[in-house]
Structure formats: C-alpha cells, structure tokens
Amino acid sequence: MTAVVRYFKEVFEGAASLVTGMMITLRYARRKPVTVLYPMERVPMKRFKGPISFVVDDKSKDHLCIACNACIKTCPSRCMSLKADKSAVDGKRVLTDFKVNYMLCSLCSLCIDVCPTDALRHDDPNYDMVSLTQKDLVMDLLDPFRQRKTPLTQIPVVGNAPAAAKPAAAPPATPPAAGAAS
Ligand code: SF4
Numbered sequence: 001m002t003a004v005v006r007y008f009k010e011v012f013e014g015a016a017s018l019v020t021g022m023m024i025t026l027r028y029a030r031r032k033p034v035t036v037l038y039p040m041e042r043v044p045m046k047r048f049k050g051p052i053s054f055v056v057d058d059k060s061k062d063h064l065c066i067a068c069n070a071c072i073k074t075c076p077s078r079c080m081s082l083k084a085d086k087s088a089v090d091g092k093r094v095l096t097d098f099k100v101n102y103m104l105c106s107l108c109s110l111c112i113d114v115c116p117t118d119a120l121r122h123d124d125p126n127y128d129m130v131s132l133t134q135k136d137l138v139m140d141l142l143d144p145f146r147q148r149k150t151p152l153t154q155i156p157v158v159g160n161a162p163a164a165a166k167p168a169a170a171p172p173a174t175p176p177a178a179g180a181a182s
C-alpha cells in the first residue's frame with residue numbers, strides 16, 4: 001500500500017468514525033433524558049431503605065411507640081436506645097427518648113418486623129442523608145414530635161421507669177496520618 005492510499009484510507013476511516021459518533025449523538029439528543037438536575041429535581045426511589053424513623057399516626061399525628069423494648073432487644077447492630085419514664089398522670093410507661101445510631105444500622109428491618117404497634121419504618125425519601133459530623137448521624141426519632149408538641153411528648157413524667165440499653169457509642173474520629181500534608 002502506497003503512502004497516498006494509506007493517507008486516504010485513514011481520512012476515510014476517521015470521517016466514518018466521526019459520522020457514526022454524530023449519528024449516535026443525534027439519536028440520543030431526541031430521547032427523553034434519564035438524568036435529573038439533582039438536587040433541584042428528585043426522583044422517587046422505589047424499594048429504597050432509608051434510615052429508621054417513626055411512623056406518624058394518621059389520626060393522632062403522634063408516634064405509636066409504647067416503649068416495649070422489642071426493637072432494642074432485636075437489633076443485631078445494637079444501634080438503638082430508648083428511655084421511658086412513668087406518667088405522672090396515670091402511671092403508665094411513657095417514651096421520653098429514642099435514638100438510632102445510623103452509622104451502625106445495617107438497614108436489616110428486624111426492628112420494624114418485631115414492633116407490635118408498627119411504629120417504625122424506613123424513611124424512604126431520605127436517600128441523600130449526609131453529615132460532616134458523626135454526632136448528626138445519631139438520630140433522635142422523638143425530636144420531630146417534640147417540636148410539634150404532640151400529646152405523647154407533653155405527658156408529665158415522674159422519671160422512675162427502667163431505661164433500655166444504650167446504643168453503641170459513635171466510633172472515635174480517625175486521627176490524621178502522621179506526616180500527612182496539611
Ligand atoms: S434496621 Fe436493623 S440494624 Fe437498623 S436499627 Fe433496625 S434492627 Fe437495628
């Protein structure tokens with residue numbers, strides 16, 4: 001093959017490759033995009049298992065937890081804790097604190113399965129949870145109810161009911177490697 005023939009062969013192959021690429025580009029340019037402008041646009045994530053959270057009862061708008069400890073005893077990651085006190089009104093057990101350490105949660109759903117009142121769920125829309133501190137990932141499930149001052153969070157307590165096991169402590173922050181560039 002002479003140099004001239006080789007030259008025109010390479011020019012032809014380059015042009016053919018360019019045309020093929022442009023045709024693919026034009027074909028996809030007419031299709032509906034499969035991407036979204038996140039975080040301005042969000043898509044529903046079917047079957048996504050978000051962090052554990054409390055169900056909000058449709059009628060009372062309150063949580064459904066009766067502080068029975070079943071989820072605490074079942075959790076294989078030991079990442080849940082609750083505190084309960086005695087109601088000053090009728091002596092019944094009242095939930096006063098409920099925390100989940102999301103750093104340790106394996107999203108196994110066992111706590112949801114054992115709950116006798118269906119008080120727990122995976123927070124489906126919360127698929128982009130991010131934090132700069134470990135502390136923020138220990139979630140206080142009662143906090144939204146306290147902020148709304150729901151009836152169950154306003155019950156006066158005498159504070160002598162036994163508390164459940166505490167969650168595993170957050171792991172210490174990894175120290176910077178010696179000699180690392182600052
Ligand atoms: S989903 Fe599993 S690991 Fe997470 S809190 Fe529930 S029982 Fe524990």
Ligand code: SF4
Binds near residue numbers: 065067068115118119
């Ligand atoms: S199993 Fe359900 S009702 Fe019992 S402590 Fe856990 S969340 Fe509350």
